[in-house]
Amino acid sequence: MDRRKALKFTGSMAAAAVAGPSLLSLLQSCKNEARVDWQPQFLTMDEAAFVSKIVDMILPRTETPGALDVKVDIFIDKVYAKLYDANGQNHVRKEIEKFNSDCISDFGDSFVNLSESDQIKVLDKAEQNSGQFGSGVWGTTVGNPEPVGFYRSLKSTILWGYFTSEEIGENVLNYDPVPGAYHGCIPLAEVGNKWSL
Amino acid sequence: MPNFNIDADPKHTYDAIVIGSGISGGWAAKELCEKGLKTLVLERGPVVEHPKDYTTANLDPWDMELRGGLTPEQQKKHYKGIRSGFIGQDTEHFYANDEENPYTEVKPFLWIRGHQMGGRSLLWGKQTYRWSEMDFEANAKDGHGVDWPIRYKDLEPWYTYVEKFAGISGEALGLPQLPDSHFLPPMELNCVEKHIKERIERDFPGRHMIIGRVAHLTQPLNGRGQCQYRNRCSRGCPYGAYFSSNAVTLPAANATGNLTFRPYSIVQSIMYDEGTGKASGVRIIDAETNEDIEFKAKIVFCNASTLSTTQILLNSTSNRFPDGMGNDSGELGHNLMDHTYRVGALGKVDGYDDKYYSGRRPNGIYIPRYWNIDEKSKTDKFLRGFGYQGGGYRMGNSEAANRKEFGGDYKDSIMKPGPWEFFITGFAECLPYHDNKVYLNKEVTDKWGQPTLSIDCEYKENELAQNKQIQEDAVEMLEKAGVNDVLGFDNEHEPGYGVHEMGTARMGRDPKTSVLNGTNQVHAVKNVFVTDGACMTSNSCVNPSLTYMALTARAADHAVKELKKMNL
Numbered sequence: 001m002d003r004r005k006a007l008k009f010t011g012s013m014a015a016a017a018v019a020g021p022s023l024l025s026l027l028q029s030c031k032n033e034a035r036v037d038w039q040p041q042f043l044t045m046d047e048a049a050f051v052s053k054i055v056d057m058i059l060p061r062t063e064t065p066g067a068l069d070v071k072v073d074i075f076i077d078k079v080y081a082k083l084y085d086a087n088g089q090n091h092v093r094k095e096i097e098k099f100n101s102d103c104i105s106d107f108g109d110s111f112v113n114l115s116e117s118d119q120i121k122v123l124d125k126a127e128q129n130s131g132q133f134g135s136g137v138w139g140t141t142v143g144n145p146e147p148v149g150f151y152r153s154l155k156s157t158i159l160w161g162y163f164t165s166e167e168i169g170e171n172v173l174n175y176d177p178v179p180g181a182y183h184g185c186i187p188l189a190e191v192g193n194k195w196s197l
Numbered sequence: 198m199p200n201f202n203i204d205a206d207p208k209h210t211y212d213a214i215v216i217g218s219g220i221s222g223g224w225a226a227k228e229l230c231e232k233g234l235k236t237l238v239l240e241r242g243p244v245v246e247h248p249k250d251y252t253t254a255n256l257d258p259w260d261m262e263l264r265g266g267l268t269p270e271q272q273k274k275h276y277k278g279i280r281s282g283f284i285g286q287d288t289e290h291f292y293a294n295d296e297e298n299p300y301t302e303v304k305p306f307l308w309i310r311g312h313q314m315g316g317r318s319l320l321w322g323k324q325t326y327r328w329s330e331m332d333f334e335a336n337a338k339d340g341h342g343v344d345w346p347i348r349y350k351d352l353e354p355w356y357t358y359v360e361k362f363a364g365i366s367g368e369a370l371g372l373p374q375l376p377d378s379h380f381l382p383p384m385e386l387n388c389v390e391k392h393i394k395e396r397i398e399r400d401f402p403g404r405h406m407i408i409g410r411v412a413h414l415t416q417p418l419n420g421r422g423q424c425q426y427r428n429r430c431s432r433g434c435p436y437g438a439y440f441s442s443n444a445v446t447l448p449a450a451n452a453t454g455n456l457t458f459r460p461y462s463i464v465q466s467i468m469y470d471e472g473t474g475k476a477s478g479v480r481i482i483d484a485e486t487n488e489d490i491e492f493k494a495k496i497v498f499c500n501a502s503t504l505s506t507t508q509i510l511l512n513s514t515s516n517r518f519p520d521g522m523g524n525d526s527g528e529l530g531h532n533l534m535d536h537t538y539r540v541g542a543l544g545k546v547d548g549y550d551d552k553y554y555s556g557r558r559p560n561g562i563y564i565p566r567y568w569n570i571d572e573k574s575k576t577d578k579f580l581r582g583f584g585y586q587g588g589g590y591r592m593g594n595s596e597a598a599n600r601k602e603f604g605g606d607y608k609d610s611i612m613k614p615g616p617w618e619f620f621i622t623g624f625a626e627c628l629p630y631h632d633n634k635v636y637l638n639k640e641v642t643d644k645w646g647q648p649t650l651s652i653d654c655e656y657k658e659n660e661l662a663q664n665k666q667i668q669e670d671a672v673e674m675l676e677k678a679g680v681n682d683v684l685g686f687d688n689e690h691e692p693g694y695g696v697h698e699m700g701t702a703r704m705g706r707d708p709k710t711s712v713l714n715g716t717n718q719v720h721a722v723k724n725v726f727v728t729d730g731a732c733m734t735s736n737s738c739v740n741p742s743l744t745y746m747a748l749t750a751r752a753a754d755h756a757v758k759e760l761k762k763m764n765l
Binding site for chain 1: 255257258259263264265266267268269272280281282283384385386387388390391425426427539541543550551552553554555556557558591593594595597598599601602603604605607608609611612613614615618620622684686688690
């Protein structure tokens with residue numbers, strides 16, 4: 001299937017709601033695609049399948065590589081394995097479990113086993129309900145933002161992994177390791193995609 | 198750059214010992230070496246040679262294990278410093294190990310330290326401002342602290358002297374509260390900053406918004422390259438484009454042939470000779486071998502950084518000075534100050550979505566102090582004043598993560614830069630209070646068994662009143678400038694976050710109430726000089742490093758003249 005066309009249509013709850021039966025059946029036809037062909041360091045195979053599915057749904061392949069193409073799922077596992085302490089790791093494990101138990105109570109199965117249309121509904125809901133990042137100044141958060149939810153935190157780690165991958169950083173975004181000068185006001189059209197560094 | 202001579206000989210008496218190699222220590226080394234003194238620089242940490250030891254300088258995120266994230270072990274090593282938000286995989290080796298070098302926060306205080314050649318001159322923000330006449334007069338006028346023994350005119354030629362060598366970029370404005378430096382060309386404001394500058398200066402007469410004055414070269418100087426706008430400064434600059442001891446002052450000192458640089462040298466105390474009434478040298482612990490070694494010298498410059506210098510003086514006890522060298526006044530360790538930090542406002546700016554910038558400018562905007570600078574700007578809400586730093590930019594990953602979207606269209610949209618955001622954050626002057634203090638803690642020792650510091654410091658009424666004004670003014674200025682969704686914030690960061698710690702061995706006119714005289718000499722031990730932040734008598738609201746440079750060059754000049762007259 002053409003993931004790009006399918007997922008393009010589903011950026012919001014509203015879009016999902018107006019999707020007609022034909023589209024829904026099309027989406028359902030690609031259920032149970034989740035598979036893991038790498039050896040996780042921290043995640044179980046089931047958890048890895050869950051992470052991979054979300055990674056792919058948030059940043060699918062379009063005209064540019066998707067997050068799975070640049071191995072963001074493997075990166076997420078590595079982050080949990082190497083950058084989280086035991087408390088953080090336990091927390092992640094519990095949050096994945098909770099995410100799945102919510103899927104079971106709302107849709108009757110854990111996330112990776114749901115139809116794509118139900119998975120979209122789950123993520124739409126998570127987008128609405130998961131707390132957002134507060135503003136930051138020079139590395140510290142300012143104001144009193146609500147706590148960031150697990151979903152938002154995972155999404156942010158996915159973006160981090162994606163934008164700091166070599167393929168995206170050097171070939172998709174604008175890569176300029178030694179700019180040599182600062183120009184404070186240029187047309188965006190001259191640059192196109194954002195700077196990678 | 199040639200290698201440094203690191204073979205210090207304890208049997209040899211040096212002309213001068215400099216404790217510490219950061220911003221002020223580098224200047225002391227350069228000035229003393231250039232004036233012909235055989236100078237031993239003692240550095241607590243390793244050699245960081247420009248540019249070969251900037252091991253992370255050219256790494257892209259994908260070149261780094263874990264893309265620059267800190268492991269739990271590294272987080273533990275920096276368990277205090279990490280709250281600053283500055284420490285990453287690319288720079289953590291330049292931040293001191295908090296586990297090996299503990300300190301006790303009697304009240305919350307963040308102490309950021311750099312234990313290597315160059316110290317925090319590798320890590321500093323490079324914002325570079327002269328202090329003004331009103332700063333040096335402030336204590337005398339409102340009666341807080343003691344009077345500075347010097348005035349702006351005493352330091353003015355020394356500011357010019359150090360600026361010409363360090364290289365400061367900026368724009369001359371002729372403001373009395375922020376005297377102009379000897380400038381290299383200024384960096385450029387971006388579209389949003391230009392827009393906000395116009396609005397603020399139109400709607401708030403007397404307020405100015407300028408490009409930051411920074412110790413970055415905007416054109417080559419003395420063989421150093423100009424800024425390449427990579428904004429990877431804290432990893433060490435391979436071009437030597439920003440001022441650091443490593444790239445600028447220590448190579449100059451080394452070129453004289455008079456420098457001996459000894460790494461891994463933890464100064465335990467300064468030795469006092471009861472017979473001559475002078476310091477005879479320093480006692481160190483070799484950080485690698487734990488060996489105790491003594492070095493002799495005619496003069497000693499203390500440049501270990503504000504609190505470390507005071508720690509050494511407090512630990513330098515003798516029959517004459519049972520409470521620490523030069524502590525006849527009882528003021529040693531007292532009157533600790535830092536700028537308040539992280540109070541301000543931010544918001545989004547519309548209308549420039551088709552505009553962008555190129556290059557990563559290691560600089561932002563500055564709004565000089567505008568309260569209490571003349572009759573018209575006087576307020577009864579607080580004494581002294583504050584300035585703002587800030588800037589405009591297009592938002593990145595956290596804004597993209599916050600969007601309630603996912604999927605292909607979302608992915609394609611976040612390939613473009615995010616909305617423009619603009620922020621300002623204030624730095625307010627802290628008054629000198631006797632009860633904001635540090636003292637030796639013998640219960641908690643460091644890795645080498647040495648007593649550590651307890652830090653007992655807090656902001657009081659005048660600082661909190663300024664913070665209130667900072668936030669009110671910031672919100673008002675941004676709203677009037679057309680910024681949307683303005684969020685005012687006061688995150689009440691404890692002192693230390695500003696990393697502008699000053700005082701604890703202040704200069705003054707009277708030995709009964711101060712530790713140092715007008716040429717940075719310990720009143721009662723004239724061959725010991727303190728020219729780092731410990732010497733500061735008041736706090737100003739502007740960044741202090743340039744003033745440390747000028748005070749150091751001035752004191753070194755005085756020291757050599759006095760040596761020649763056989764007065765030391």
